[in-house]
Amino acid sequence: MPDLTVRQQQIVDFIQLRQEQEGICPSRAEIADHFGFRSRNAVNEHLRLIRQKGFIGETEGKMRALKLITPLQRHRQKVANIPIFGSIPAGFAQAKVQEAKGCVSIDIGTLGITPTPGTFALEVRGDSMIGKHIMDGDIVVLEQGVNPKSGEVVAALIDNESTLKTFLLNRGKPFLRAENPKYPDLIPAQELVIQGVFRALIRRAAG
Amino acid sequence: MPDLTVRQQQIVDFIQLRQEQEGICPSRAEIADHFGFRSRNAVNEHLRLIRQKGFIGETEGKMRALKLITPLQRHRQKVANIPIFGSIPAGFAQAKVQEAKGCVSIDIGTLGITPTPGTFALEVRGDSMIGKHIMDGDIVVLEQGVNPKSGEVVAALIDNESTLKTFLLNRGKPFLRAENPKYPDLIPAQELVIQGVFRALIRRAAG
DNA sequence: GGAGATACTGTTCATTTAGACAGTATGCCA
DNA sequence: TGGCATACTGTCTAAATGAACAGTATCTCC
Structure with a gap:
């Protein structure tokens, strides 16, 4: 599994944090807000690359549905x-x-x-x-x-x-x-x- | 806190199960599908009552963002x-x-x-x-x-x-x-x- | 210097989704 | 019997959202 860039890791961390704290996955707009991006597509592009590297599962079309796949998550149980x-x-x-x-x-x-x-x-x-x-x-x-x-x-x-x-x-x-x-x-x-x-x-x- | 009806409890249980299994909150359409409702508004009505009884937090406008408040959840920690x-x-x-x-x-x-x-x-x-x-x-x-x-x-x-x-x-x-x-x-x-x-x-x- | 990757801005579009309105059936309680 | 709550069907709308397209700047590597 190829490594994530610093920015990509930051985004993964933020998604994980939000999911743990709020129990809800952040939307692309919320991620953009948090990092100060003026374009939601910046997030889009990052997510595409992160998904390509295998750290996010496929959830096409669904909203607030980013499935993180972290190394620990693979071992994680219910x-x-x-x-x-x-x-x-x-x-x-x-x-x-x-x-x-x-x-x-x-x-x-x-x-x-x-x-x-x-x-x-x-x-x-x-x-x-x-x-x-x-x-x-x-x-x-x-x-x-x-x-x-x-x-x-x-x-x-x-x-x-x-x-x-x-x-x-x-x-x-x-x-x-x-x-x-x-x-x-x-x-x-x-x-x-x-x-x-x-x-x-x-x-x-x-x- | 008033008790939930059987149906309402079933819906809360389903939401909790999905959140635990998938990590993603089900949409109203998915809840309707699972229970065989032909109208998504049946779910809507139930959620309104469940929320009124205090078992779901306020997440207005957000999608797939139902925050469950179960008795155990109140004690639950990170x-x-x-x-x-x-x-x-x-x-x-x-x-x-x-x-x-x-x-x-x-x-x-x-x-x-x-x-x-x-x-x-x-x-x-x-x-x-x-x-x-x-x-x-x-x-x-x-x-x-x-x-x-x-x-x-x-x-x-x-x-x-x-x-x-x-x-x-x-x-x-x-x-x-x-x-x-x-x-x-x-x-x-x-x-x-x-x-x-x-x-x-x-x-x-x-x- | 040029190719390619990363990291964005800015915009548009179709879909998903929540929320509201109108209406029906059923059971329970007074 | 009537009132009321639950439990739905069916439809509509606006907002939230994901996804795609076009374009720019910066950096590294060759």
């Missing part, structure tokens, strides 16, 4: 938007989106799963799962409504609060275990509500 | 695209984007930092940083070209391969330490190339 809940109330299934405290946006390739409407995220509080290398402040992505396998990490509702535990089957009986010697070992999972199964984790550097 | 390198060659700064093996897309709020052109990602190999709860297979986001503080995790080029280590200052002298008793303790960091400083981590559930 981005999922997962709601973050502070703590999950009992009546969870009904009113979800309204109570979201935030939103994690991450591509599904990195996430490793295709999110469903039952996918949600929690911020980890405490170090009860430090043995599984899940730290205080981590954001965990969970899947609601699936049956956990033995050894998987789950979020369970204990004392009206979501807590992460390892789910274990011991002679057919489900148990929950905290991965930290400071916490009691096995909790019968008979009447506990499993809110979600661990799927992914995101951690920010401290500080 | 998504950064970070290249993944398998291993970082010595001539790093020059040719970056070309050699990317993949791309992590994640919103900057969750990531915790605003990415720069020097931000990149690596997949962790081995368990040399298990003491800092960084596991084999994790994806770490690093910042290139910044000076690490003592105690921060860094990627260093050792034997032509990137390895994660803890960066330490011992009486003014920089050292690298592996966070696993199996590995040698302190390595003088005099002539080592620090490729990046740890900023964030993403982990997928095993299996």
Whole structure:
């Protein structure tokens, strides 16, 4: 793929910026305005060359429809938007989106799963799962409504609060275990509500 | 915010789907086509009501410029695209984007930092940083070209391969330490190339 | 110095598109 | 039964827009 000239790169950058910021592709007139061109055809000519070099897809006739093809874009995957809940109330299934405290946006390739409407995220509080290398402040992505396998990490509702535990089957009986010697070992999972199964984790550097 | 009718929600969903898949907002004619309307004004009427209810922003006169305002969108932040390198060659700064093996897309709020052109990602190999709860297979986001503080995790080029280590200052002298008793303790960091400083981590559930 | 590419100005034209007007059918609620 | 909102069909218009044509200046490379 041949390289773009400085001007051409500037135009590609501007289109990308606008698409990210506004969610709308700029028209040729708007591009001309931004660069101070008095003729829209200057933009036209640039776009023709950029398209010829393969950095813009074909969208003949359509308006505000420039499809950028950047090197990273070729690797880019669909981005999922997962709601973050502070703590999950009992009546969870009904009113979800309204109570979201935030939103994690991450591509599904990195996430490793295709999110469903039952996918949600929690911020980890405490170090009860430090043995599984899940730290205080981590954001965990969970899947609601699936049956956990033995050894998987789950979020369970204990004392009206979501807590992460390892789910274990011991002679057919489900148990929950905290991965930290400071916490009691096995909790019968008979009447506990499993809110979600661990799927992914995101951690920010401290500080 | 009043609720949308079923049809109105279908239209909002379709617009969102198209914007995510194509990167381009559908025109009224395309929406009419998709739903089998013989009149574009059916779409027009729906959009008017959706806008009135506050689920679409004002973009008068602009074409293909419907701005969706979904509940999650209100929390949504700018998504950064970070290249993944398998291993970082010595001539790093020059040719970056070309050699990317993949791309992590994640919103900057969750990531915790605003990415720069020097931000990149690596997949962790081995368990040399298990003491800092960084596991084999994790994806770490690093910042290139910044000076690490003592105690921060860094990627260093050792034997032509990137390895994660803890960066330490011992009486003014920089050292690298592996966070696993199996590995040698302190390595003088005099002539080592620090490729990046740890900023964030993403982990997928095993299996 | 000349050829060719880039980087524009200025203009015209056909198409796409949003927005408005007029009218019909259907279901719901009082 | 009447009123009202939703959910459409059908038509028209003006503005936004992409695309094309003609022409100029500058730069690099040969």
